[in-house]
Amino acid sequence: MTTDIAQPAAWLAYLTIFMAAGLVLIMRAAGVLGAHFLRTGPRTQRIVNALPGCALAAIVAPAAMRGTPTDIFAVVVTFSLYLWTGRTIFCMILGVSLCLLGAHWQAGNLF
Amino acid sequence: MTTSSPISSPVPGGAMSSFMAGARDSIGMSFGAMLFGLLFGSAATVAGLTMPQTVSMSAFIFAGTAQFSTLALWQPDMPLFAVAVSVAMVTSRLTLMGLSLAPTIRSMPPWIKPAGVFVINDAAWVLTLQARSVSSKAGYFFGISAPMYTLWVAATVVGVFLAGFFDPVTAKSLAFAGIVFLSVLVGMVVRGVDAPRPPLVVAALVGIALDGVLATGPAILVAVAAGGITALAVEMARDDH
Structure with missing residues (x-):
């Protein structure tokens, strides 16, 4: 597929890609290296374990609220069913299907 | 086959059997990675990136949110500082995951540790923390990450051809x-990770409250801080009891 969108020079494009790659690697390594300076008993480890989940929750909740009613329905049903069943593939397929069906239903492409 | 929580699947044997267990447990998550990879390849091509540029992004960055945020700023006079700030903000959770996975990474042989750091990702983090009965957490971690990485890059290539x-x-x-x-990932945290649950609720509510008030990156950082304080309070209260 071709595009008419103006593009950065090749050197700038690759500089950006490798700068982003280096930065993401530093972000990953910072946590592992930072753990050397943390005295990790069971309690500290439980607190540390909670933090990435907090970041995920802080991404998912507002993004879900910004969706259409059918999007929100898809997230709520998928999340609830996962908590109930613990079946990853089933919930993934169901969630994606609900998103697709909901969007096409709202667009009037169904029925 | 079942893909229910891996907590209840004891795996005897060494690193290779743990690797296979990880690969098996990652199938559900790989479905999500494939979908994201397809979308990224397609979106990058529509934005005008060449095939080598698109595949380089997936191969060297291997972080969907960072790749999409870079794509959002892709223009002829690319603001490198803005790209850097944006990437750092959206991947701050990888630092927290690195902190949480440090015992697993430390248990790896030295020659493979850099690879272990490079492939830290959401699914590998949550599944590795859930797996309490595998003999080699490091093997299990790579069993999840290796197929995820391969599928991520392969799906990006397919996505390039599916653009439009x-x-x-x-x-x-x-x-x-x-x-x-991501909501399934949060569900996995709730179901199987050894961590207090109230901080998740607090972080979600703070995230919703700050949506539109702060930019996404700072809002996540504030929500995580609120969640961290809640986790500390919950753990201190637990000790008191």
């Missing part, structure tokens, strides 16, 4: 399916 294939309604709903994918 999806109608706008389908493309938009598939993009939202990424949130569904």
